[in-house]
Amino acid sequence: MNPVLKLLMMLVIALEISFTTSVRLNLVIFIVSLIYLIFFASFKRIIYLLFVTLIPAIGIYFAQKINGNYQYGILLVTRLYAFVTLGGTYTCRTSIEDLAGSLEQNFRVPSKFAYGVMGAFNLIETIKQEIIDIKLAAKMRNVHLSYVSPTLYFKSILAAMNWSTLLAQGMNSHLFVEGSSRTHFKKITIKTTDYLILIVVLIAIQIILIF
């Protein structure tokens, strides 16, 4: 399915379950997403998603139970699982490159924005490494930076700013120019079936909600 339409679908569903109180809908979303994940995602990832979510889920459930409202607790727990598995179905099959490509090609989002998002995404790893290096360099100088040290933040913001300017220059040097037209190696299209899936899924959800 087209990455942007898929994202749109996810957002509508997420919004809908945020404002409604149907345990049944949450369960349906959870089960459908889980089946999807079993088919397309690795076993390790599914276990990870389910177990990490368990911690806040138990917390929320018992907090509500102490308040005497265990039904509300169940609602929140199922909603949480619906959110997590729904998100999981998106990230397991869709790459950030495809999303950026679709935004640019199908939705006329300026390429600057599409590639900016992607560049920033690729920078996350770099910035993580920068933070490790900053702490390492500090230790060698007998300075111990904790997560509340202003120096750590100053240095990482500086590193991020530095990298963003360099990224812009780098993209520029490889002929990326704002507003200039580009060709596309990988054509990303929106098929009629994409729209069909979107409409059918959204209608199905309304039906579950109403009845």
Place this chain on the structure above:
Amino acid sequence: MNNLSINNLTYQYTGTSKPTFKRVSLDFESNQMSLIYSPSGSGKSTLLKTIAGFYPQYNDGTINGVINFNNQNISEFSEWQLRQTISMMFQDPMQQFCMTTVEDEFIFTLENLQIQPDKMNQIIEDALSFTHTNDLRKRDFKALSGGEKQKVALSIIVAINAPVILLDEPFANVDIKSRLELISLLSQLKESGKIVIGIDHDLMGYENQIDQLIGFDEDDTTFKPLDDAAVFKLFNQFNDSTNRPLTSEVVGEPIINCSDLSIANYDMNLINHLDLDLIRAKTTLITGPNGCGKSSLFKTFIKQHDFDGEINFNRKSIRKIRLNKYLQNVGMIFQESTKQFIKITVEDELELSKKNAFNNWFNDKQITEFTHRLGLDELSDRVIYSLSDGQKKRLQILSMVMMGHSLLLLDEPFNGINIEYIAVVVDLLNQAKQNGQTQLLISHQTHGLENLIDYHLAFDNHKLSYQEAF
């Protein structure tokens, strides 16, 4: 036949009192390779980025003068047209790649060039085969060595196929073999009709390859072509590459002992079952081709890389020493200077080292003397991030040596440092060594290090062995 001419070019950074360079007039032609050779901090990188049109776009400076390509002022070019005419290879290739794999970066570039998708595959194959790197096509940049990245960066420049190619210290992280290989590739580009302009602080390998050598005139703060006599003198200075003998018989007590050590990077084996002693209070030079694992070995020594086997530091396994405690004894001078700094001004940085030193090997008088000899005293209230690469490097070395680590790892510390400061750095390192410091040094640049190096370890076939010369 193309030509690029620079007329009366002056560039001044905002907030400085003097221009970086002024009234620069130079001419470049097709089938010509030129090299700008000058001390670090003289502004050759700024000159190159100004010609390429990155400055003043990416910093607040003012530019005066005219740059013409085939008698057409390039300031009248559209940005896209300019980038297609003048391409540039950066000093750090990672700063030039915005995608994660080699192939994606090619595609991104070719899309920007508005190449039809069905032609892309052929262009990519041709460009990669120019640097003999076709097998890297599907690889992640993170898994490439410095030299491999540089070759891919050059391939992309080939794919862009601009008439003017600028190179900003392109071989800083490249070993001698790849360096000669890359320089001969540049010659081929030149023969095919390109204008090739490079900057470098190291002349190794350029002799008989370049048509114009441009130097920096301190008195007029300008760049000028050098005459034949000056060129001859400069090359002679660099060519005394007689093998300097050393002993391969190591004696002394080891500070680090590796037994059955194996290191791998992703799926590549770097070191296999190595047994090695590194001797206390000596300087050991480590050399080897790109990607052989020099930097990974250093990372392993500061506990930032996985390994199999055992490494003992002072007879204790480094796996059993806590990182905080370990780094009080083992320091590393990073290749990238900016990573090393904690403070904001030069003075504060040096003050921090003085205050926090693990061993006070230098007294105030010696520190003042070295600060002066490294040209750092006049910079004391400058913000570190506004310094040139060479100035940063000198500050970095001084502030790390002052810390007094019993083992200091130096990863290409002479990058961007010009020849007269190398002698000062050697003095500084020798003084620390007399106090008992052990130094491990990765450096492709070995000129002027005769008085420093005690042993030489070379990589060969996933092993390291002591050599009889360097």
